[in-house]
Amino acid sequence: MPKIIQYRDKCIGCGICFEMQPELWRMSRKDGKAVLLRAEEKKHTFVLQVSNQVFEETKTVSEACPVRIIKMS
Template sequence: MPKIVHLREKCIGCAVCAEMQPNLWSMSKKDGKATLLHSTSKRNISVLPVDTLTHERTQVVAKACPVNIIKLS
């Protein structure tokens, strides 16, 4: 199953992911960083298994991230 991996610790809070894909991302009011919704998190790395269509749509978001911390596998 395809996955989205978010390296949250390196997030700069630009919010491009939340603007492009609000169903998967939100901005934390606590620290201003992006949060991958419905994911499991361990050591500031969030992982979310997704369907193929969501995986394909997230490729555009990953490319738009200025610090390249959204990975797809």
């Protein structure tokens, strides 16, 4: 099953991911960084298994991230 991987500690809080895909992302009020919803944390990295359709939709979001902290696997 495809995965979205977010290296949240490197997030700059620009909000592009949330603007492009609000069903998967939220902006934290605590630190201003993006939160990958329903993701599992593993060593400061967040991983979410998704369907093929969501995976394809998220590729655009990954490419739009200015610091490239969203990876697709």
